[in-house]
Amino acid sequence: MKKLVVITGASSGFGKELAKQFSQDGYPLLLLARRVELLEEMNLPNTICKKVDVTNKLEFENAVRFAEEKYGKTDLIINNAGVMLLGNIENQNPQEWQQMLDVNLMGVMNGMQIVMGDMKEREGGTIINIASIAGVKPFGNHGAYCASKYGVVGLSEVARMELAPYNVRVMRICPGAVDTELLSHTTSDNIKEDYLKWKSATGVGAITPGDVARTIKFAYELPQGVNLREIQIADTKQDA
Incomplete structure (x- = not known):
């Protein structure tokens, strides 16, 4: 059997596609999400599904150790869990800032420290840490989201430098606009409407979560001595 793969935020979007593709190729999986019933619905073989909040390090670590007892040590962790609450810095609820920083950044730090x-x-x-194009360039109404994803980019690079002497790879994936549940997290109807208008006007919409998942799996399956440090992947028509 192949080595253990841990995927956070595996109930939808990139995480769900990653789970399907890795499972199809025979990898044992630990799938983590708050909506565990959606994980179980996939009914994947050699898979452990756990309801976990990645901001709770003890809960997160207990799930990883449970899976490792059955399938061996984690060879790959994909820190994918995230939320996108778009808003203007001037008037956005600070609780939304905190939620994004906790899930998008602290959740990644917890996952890395565990393994x-x-x-x-x-x-x-x-x-492998899922960042964003919004982690390498700014976008309006993305203030706190950009802060969290810029944080993931910087954190990943520091970790890569620290782990490189030990032959451990750290990669950051920076997707552009892809149709997932992320936009639905935003509480401002005006911002969601403007975002959808932008996608319609530009024709952005060809890239899928499956495309991103295939790219991530390709990067992982390269030899251990080859590290794709950062991958930016976006719709060809996305010019930003």
């Missing part, structure tokens, strides 16, 4: 010690000892393993 990196074992990976260093084994001198192997891969950490």
